[in-house]
Amino acid sequence: MSDIKKFMYLNRRAPYGTIYAWESLEVVLIGAAFDQQVSLMFMDDGVFQLVKGSDTSQSDMKNFLPTYRTLGDYGVRHLYVDKASLEARGLTTDDLIEVAWEDFETEEEVDNIVEAVDADQVVQLMAESEVVFSF
Amino acid sequence: MSDIKKFMYLNRRAPYGTIYAWESLEVVLIGAAFDQQVSLMFMDDGVFQLVKGSDTSQSDMKNFLPTYRTLGDYGVRHLYVDKASLEARGLTTDDLIEVAWEDFETEEEVDNIVEAVDADQVVQLMAESEVVFSF
Amino acid sequence: MKLAVQVNEGPYQHQATDSAYHFTKAALEKGHEVFRVFFYHDGVLNGTRLTTPPQDDRNIVNRWVELAEKYDLDLVLCVAAAQRRGLVDDGEAQRNGKDATNIAPKFRISGLGQLIEAAIQSDRLVVFGD
Amino acid sequence: MKLAVQVNEGPYQHQATDSAYHFTKAALEKGHEVFRVFFYHDGVLNGTRLTTPPQDDRNIVNRWVELAEKYDLDLVLCVAAAQRRGLVDDGEAQRNGKDATNIAPKFRISGLGQLIEAAIQSDRLVVFGD
Amino acid sequence: MADLHTVNKSPFDKNSLEAAIKFSQAGSSILLIEDGVYGAMKGTSAEAMVKGAMGDKKMYALKSDLMARAIKDDRIIEGVTVVDYAGFVDLVEANDKVQAWL
Amino acid sequence: MADLHTVNKSPFDKNSLEAAIKFSQAGSSILLIEDGVYGAMKGTSAEAMVKGAMGDKKMYALKSDLMARAIKDDRIIEGVTVVDYAGFVDLVEANDKVQAWL
Numbered sequence: 001m002s003d004i005k006k007f008m009y010l011n012r013r014a015p016y017g018t019i020y021a022w023e024s025l026e027v028v029l030i031g032a033a034f035d036q037q038v039s040l041m042f043m044d045d046g047v048f049q050l051v052k053g054s055d056t057s058q059s060d061m062k063n064f065l066p067t068y069r070t071l072g073d074y075g076v077r078h079l080y081v082d083k084a085s086l087e088a089r090g091l092t093t094d095d096l097i098e099v100a101w102e103d104f105e106t107e108e109e110v111d112n113i114v115e116a117v118d119a120d121q122v123v124q125l126m127a128e129s130e131v132v133f134s135f
Numbered sequence: 136m137s138d139i140k141k142f143m144y145l146n147r148r149a150p151y152g153t154i155y156a157w158e159s160l161e162v163v164l165i166g167a168a169f170d171q172q173v174s175l176m177f178m179d180d181g182v183f184q185l186v187k188g189s190d191t192s193q194s195d196m197k198n199f200l201p202t203y204r205t206l207g208d209y210g211v212r213h214l215y216v217d218k219a220s221l222e223a224r225g226l227t228t229d230d231l232i233e234v235a236w237e238d239f240e241t242e243e244e245v246d247n248i249v250e251a252v253d254a255d256q257v258v259q260l261m262a263e264s265e266v267v268f269s270f
Numbered sequence: 271m272k273l274a275v276q277v278n279e280g281p282y283q284h285q286a287t288d289s290a291y292h293f294t295k296a297a298l299e300k301g302h303e304v305f306r307v308f309f310y311h312d313g314v315l316n317g318t319r320l321t322t323p324p325q326d327d328r329n330i331v332n333r334w335v336e337l338a339e340k341y342d343l344d345l346v347l348c349v350a351a352a353q354r355r356g357l358v359d360d361g362e363a364q365r366n367g368k369d370a371t372n373i374a375p376k377f378r379i380s381g382l383g384q385l386i387e388a389a390i391q392s393d394r395l396v397v398f399g400d
Numbered sequence: 401m402k403l404a405v406q407v408n409e410g411p412y413q414h415q416a417t418d419s420a421y422h423f424t425k426a427a428l429e430k431g432h433e434v435f436r437v438f439f440y441h442d443g444v445l446n447g448t449r450l451t452t453p454p455q456d457d458r459n460i461v462n463r464w465v466e467l468a469e470k471y472d473l474d475l476v477l478c479v480a481a482a483q484r485r486g487l488v489d490d491g492e493a494q495r496n497g498k499d500a501t502n503i504a505p506k507f508r509i510s511g512l513g514q515l516i517e518a519a520i521q522s523d524r525l526v527v528f529g530d
Numbered sequence: 531m532a533d534l535h536t537v538n539k540s541p542f543d544k545n546s547l548e549a550a551i552k553f554s555q556a557g558s559s560i561l562l563i564e565d566g567v568y569g570a571m572k573g574t575s576a577e578a579m580v581k582g583a584m585g586d587k588k589m590y591a592l593k594s595d596l597m598a599r600a601i602k603d604d605r606i607i608e609g610v611t612v613v614d615y616a617g618f619v620d621l622v623e624a625n626d627k628v629q630a631w632l
Numbered sequence: 633m634a635d636l637h638t639v640n641k642s643p644f645d646k647n648s649l650e651a652a653i654k655f656s657q658a659g660s661s662i663l664l665i666e667d668g669v670y671g672a673m674k675g676t677s678a679e680a681m682v683k684g685a686m687g688d689k690k691m692y693a694l695k696s697d698l699m700a701r702a703i704k705d706d707r708i709i710e711g712v713t714v715v716d717y718a719g720f721v722d723l724v725e726a727n728d729k730v731q732a733w734l
Contacts, residue, residue: 005520012651012734014540016598017285017565018400020408023441026480030512034520043655044647045540048568051600058594058614060328061288065600088542090573119654126731127635127657131519134527134732135408135441140390147549147632149642151700152415152667153530155278158311161350165382169390178553179545180642183670186702193696193716195458196418200702223644225675254552261629262533262555266389269397269630270278270311271623278632280410282484283442285564286538292594296615302623312413315445320486322496331486354412356450356461356502366452370500372486394622397630398538401725408734415666416640422696426717432725524724527732528640544646 007031007038008129011046015064016056021049022064024135029067032074040071041125043082047089050081050096050114065097072101072113079114082122142166142173143264146181150199151191156184157199159270164202167209175206176260178217182224185216185231185249200232207236207248214249217257273297274388275307278399280315281330282323287316290398291333298341306344306388307334309377311399314347314357319374331374338376345377346384403427404518405437408529410445411460412453417446420528421463428471436474436518437464439507441529444477444487447507461504468506475507476514532557534625538564538632541576546631548579554629556586559621561613563592570610571601584609592618634659636727640666640734643678648733650681656731658688661723663715665694672712673703686711694720 009028015021031038042050049068056063071079079099086092098112117125126132144163150156166173177185184203191198206214214234221227233247252260261267275294279286294304309316321331338345347357353366359373373379389395405424409416424434439446451461468475477487483496489503503509519525535554539546547569550560560583562569569576570591580589589610596612606612613621622628637656641648649671652662662685664671671682672693682691691712698714708714715723724730 003520007519010731014543014565014568014599016595017538017540019282019284019441023481027440027512027515031516033513034516036516036520044651045543045565045568048599053600053602055597055600057597059288059598060292061285061598062324062327063598088575089568090571090575090577122655123657126655130729131525132527132729132731133406133519133525134529134734138390142389145629149645149667149670149701151697152640152642154311154412154414158351162310162382162385166386168383169386171386171390179549180645180667180670183701188702188704190699190702192699194418194700195422196415196700197454197457198700223677224670225673225677225679257553258555261553265627266395267397267627267629268276268389268395269399269632273622280442280445280485289538289563292615293618297619297622300616300619302619312410312442315410315485318486320488320498320500320502322483322492322498324480324484327484350454353452353454354457355410355445356448358450362452368450368452370450370502372450372500372502394628396536396622396628397632399630399632403724419640419665422717423720427721427724430718430721432721524730526638526724526730527734529732529734 005036005130006128007036007131008126009040009133011040011042011049011135012044014045014048016061020135025064025067027133028071028076029074038076039078039080040076041080043085047081047085047091052095052097069097069099072099077113080125081114081116083116083118086116140171140265141263142171142266143261144175144268146175146177146184146270147179149180149183151196155270160199160202162268163206163211164209173211174213174215175211176215178220182216182220182226187230187232204232204234207234212248215260216249216251218251218253221251271394272303272305272392274305274392274395276385276395276397277307277309277313277316278311280312284400286398286400287330293396295337304343305392306346306384308346308385308388310348310351310385312355314352314355317347317357317374317377318372320372335374335376347377347379349379349381352379401524402433402435402522404435404522404525406515406525406527407437407439407443407446408441410442414530416528416530417460423526425467434473435522436476436514438476438515438518440478440481440515442485444482444485447477447487447504448502449504450502465504465506477507477509479509479511482509532625534621534628535560536628536630537562537566537569540565541569550631551579551583554587559588559590559625561590561618561621563595567591567595567599567601570606572605572607577607580607590621634727636723636730637662638730638732639664639668639671642667643671652733653681653685656689661690661692661727663692663720663723665697669693669697669701669703672708674707674709679709682709692723
């Protein structure tokens with residue numbers, strides 16, 4: 001058995017109302033040290049985690065939106081967003097942050113690894129994953 | 136200001152999956168010592184709290200259904216159940232426990248203080264309450 | 271106006287305790303009286319002195335303690351909820367044979383009657399939860 | 401089969417920890433290996449020795465301890481989650497200047513890497529939460 | 531007689547806002563806090579319900595929670611009043627009681 | 633390749649069961665636990681969805697959680713298989729991975 005597994009982090013909750021979004025992100029950051037093949041899936045209220053322009057200055061809570069932007073540097077290859085979840089919330093990918101990715105060895109670059117996917121793709125992507133972390 | 140207030144306990148969650156139903160019941164029992172005018176409202180998954188026939192023998196959890204049956208002895212005057220919530224769950228009042236009530240001073244008796252109410256009645260009953268405890 | 275505040279969730283996991291804190295603070299700053307803050311369910315976990323949140327995050331327990339010191343707030347943890355969840359003061363430690371306590375200063379452990387009393391004595395009960 | 405189990409909620413408030421316990425126990429009784437039970441978020445509250453549940457209720461913490469004793473289970477509390485919520489062992493008490501500990505026997509506090517490692521080393525990860 | 535109803539759940543996650551609207555009297559005030567503020571957003575599948583409620587109820591949303599969730603002024607449904615915690619306290623005082631829809 | 637999807641939420645409270653059905657492959661198994669077992673009840677507003685899913689997916693429900701919630705055998709949708717915790721473990725083993733819909 002190879003030690004490289006396909007990890008998927010499944011995010012279905014809004015940020016701030018509960019801590020799951022933030023503590024899920026912490027797993028992803030720590031997980032980077034383990035060199036797995038990592039993608040994140042955002043659906044239902046989880047899509048709100050990626051909306052641009054969060055300002056916690058009057059909430060006394062840590063704003064962790066900037067941390068998502070660094071995920072490309074932590075070995076995350078894909079941030080998938082469920083299209084239907086975006087639409088129900090009146091959002092488009094223009095409302096979401098962009099996350100850049102670069103392979104430091106091959107110098108391959110991708111401007112934005114945030115991608116909206118339809119239901120069939122979600123099914124396929126989940127089925128292909130070997131471990132799903134749910135928060 | 137009178138010290139007798141109209142209390143309503145609002146129960147909207149299923150039993151066992153979370154502790155709210157049980158800890159809400161504990162407030163009602165303790166509250167009996169304070170001689171307020173008390174009613175309970177069950178709606179959404181809260182209506183499941185009153186369904187007959189709960190058996191926790193294989194769950195290692197305390198079965199607190201019998202405690203609801205004693206509420207009449209704790210000064211609770213009404214257990215209201217939202218009709219639409221029952222219907223969505225395929226339930227009728229026949230599926231629910233009965234709770235008897237007796238006034239020890241006047242010997243007035245009521246066989247069953249569990250009553251299904253429609254939306255207009257719920258609005259009215261809530262509006263008439265002076266304190267609402269939400270769990 | 272005299273207020274009673276009920277908190278049903280623990281620190282960090284849900285925002286309920288943040289909302290309760292900011293609401294209570296705003297009420298006090300406006301000159302209202304807060305008769306009691308009652309911590310029920312996981313809410314009792316607000317009363318532990320053993321948390322060490324990250325340096326760049328808020329310290330939820332200490333915020334309550336400081337508010338209580340400034341305004342002489344009554345912060346009450348429900349005893350039954352505290353026993354289930356391991357919140358212990360000196361009296362509880364003695365009664366239940368525990369070798370340590372973890373309650374923060376300014377908090378006290380008492381019965382559910384304190385919630386009912388607060389609801390009766392106050393003009394408004396405001397509940398924060400999940 | 402080698403299993404990793406993740407528990408996201410504390411005792412009593414949510415049934416998640418009951419489900420995790422009964423599942424883990426059943427797996428062990430069937431002869432499967434449980435590589436690790438990892439407690440995250442409020443799940444770390446399963447590891448306090450200070451609870452005193454009602455006499456007629458289950459003792460969630462002790463159940464874990466007994467299962468760990470019987471099967472030499474590895475029960476790990478996430479350190480960051482534990483710090484936020486006031487779960488403390490001797491090392492944490494010393495590092496963070498706390499005057500008491502509350503961790504139960506058989507539990508240990510460690511980093512999130514232990515969850516990733518468990519997911520890599522095990523055939524299945526099973527998550528229980530709210 | 532008028533009451534204040536607080537809603538702290540996203541309308542896409544749970545029916546708390548729907549229930550608050552259904553079971554509150556005409557003249558009531560509904561305050562959206564925490565994840566509840568998503569109910570104040572324009573263009574969502576919940577917008578029609580919220581607009582409908584504003585026929586006979588007043589709708590409020592908490593400023594700091596809107597800001598944390600990146601809901602700018604131009605995305606808030608017209609007629610929803612934005613308040614801070616001091617405004618929350620005033621609403622509690624102005625109404626006869628407070629009912630939380632958790 | 634087949635997966636086990638666990639659902640622990642009431643279908644009347646949250647969309648977890650709906651999402652598990654929507655996003656699981658044909659041939660998957662869905663196990664209802666905790667408040668999720670309400671999804672196994674006959675005659676509810678969720679019944680049609682569950683029956684529809686059983687066209688190409690297998691549906692299971694945990695016995696002890698059904699019992700605690702007073703869902704007797706005659707109220708369980710036909711085709712739903714009742715399992716105990718040992719059966720839960722077997723399902724985990726029989727499938728390639730487990731995905732929790734919380």
